[in-house]
Amino acid sequence: MGQQEREKKKSKDRTEKQAEANPEVVEKGKKIKEDIDELLDKIDDVLEENAEEFVKNYVQKGGE
């Protein structure tokens, strides 16, 4: 698919997405909430045990 066509398709998808009927949006919102709830528990797994020290140690030299 050429880029132009692809853009067109995406644009169309978006419009359809926005035009979704309300109950579906609500249903989707509920699902996302559940997903996020599960996800929040996963976050602790990827945070360092000693967050405070880790963040404090994150010092860079200025760039550019």
Add this chain to the structure above:
Amino acid sequence: MDSRIYGLENEFGLIFSAREKSSIPLERILGYLFEGIISNSWSSNAFLPNGARFYQDTGCHPEYATPECDNINDLVIYDKAGERILEASLILAERRMMEDGIIGDIFIYKNNTDSAGNTYGCHENYLVARHIDFWRFSERLIPFFVTRQIYSGAGKVQRESGKTFFSISQRSQHINQKISCSTTSSRSIINTRDEPHADAEKYRRLHIIVGDANMSEFTTYLKVGTTALILQMIEDGYPVRGLDLDDPVRAIKEISRDLSMKKTVKLENGKSLTAVEIQRIYMELVQNYLANRDKDDIAEDIMDKWEFVLNKLEETPMELSEYIDWVTKYDLINSYRSKKGCDWDDPRISMMDLQYHDIKRDRGLYYLLEREGLVDKVVEDEEVKHAMEYPPQNTRAKLRGDFIRIANMKNRSYSVDWTYLKLDGYGEETVLCMDPFASYDRRIEKMLLHLTYSR
């Protein structure tokens, strides 16, 4: 949309967390990272087979500059490819370090600030016509760049005189001038660096250092897309009037701290407008400009997204958590806070701010959201994977990338820069490639044929 050359540079944050208490200089870690990216010889400045440049920047940051792209979709792809290249080299580097007895974790962040108040950049490059009056051009762009952060900001948990709060942009607090030539001391809204890497009589470079590094594909796409349309409109001589800000440097900081999107900034003409209102005026100018031109799907797509985002920002900004980095991050942190009952100054919150930008996908919070399908994707993973190895096909980057790949394969030494290629032992010729739009060159074709069939 008019054809234009785009490039994005990202300076990444780098830290090594050793298992033992010994400290290892970052330079050594960077050395290991480079080894993973550049296999033939150690160097701290190298072009890659995908046409990009990877190097050690001021302040010991690994930096990746995308190859020249002639459209925004490619730019998003090659920007993401840079993250993936670094991620792959991170894994290799840790393995090699372990073999050398150095055990720990390397963290690479695509962000712009550390916890001590230092900053490093994400620079956007746009090739613009030489004939423009740069100062007038800049004046017309400044209010745009000051307000663009409402949809391009990456969000930041900020600490100031004992108070912790969330701001929209990582970078805005570090901008202290309207226009300047410096990138390290007094960072500005418009930077005057002008190395077009092309025929300087025809083109100049617009080097924008005011923006945040983005994790979200949608955000990068919109940030560069809207900017490109504005540039095209102004280049075509369409005026932008009556938006000059009374104090742009102050305004950029104030806007960064206003999550409500309702506060106004003062204009030179005495009026006051919100950031959304200023963006809407720019958007309407572009709408009028495009109305007189041929239909264009990409421009239309950018305009759709721009309008969608401004409407949401005005009414219900939190509904953009799928699309805009700062909202995604803010929303995630807030959900975490209410579930765990912790406050903004909890160290876990600052850690989340940082981890959002971790490019290692099994650890980075942005990628956690992506895996769950909670953020919008603009490009395909397969395209990004391909772009780690192969250059864009419509620009000079194709010449460079193909040349490097074949020369590496044949184990030949060479030197390369944005505008030239030289194969050692192939006559005395340095092949200059001054046209960034040219993906074909007879001299290089000849050289590649020679290389391919040489033993």
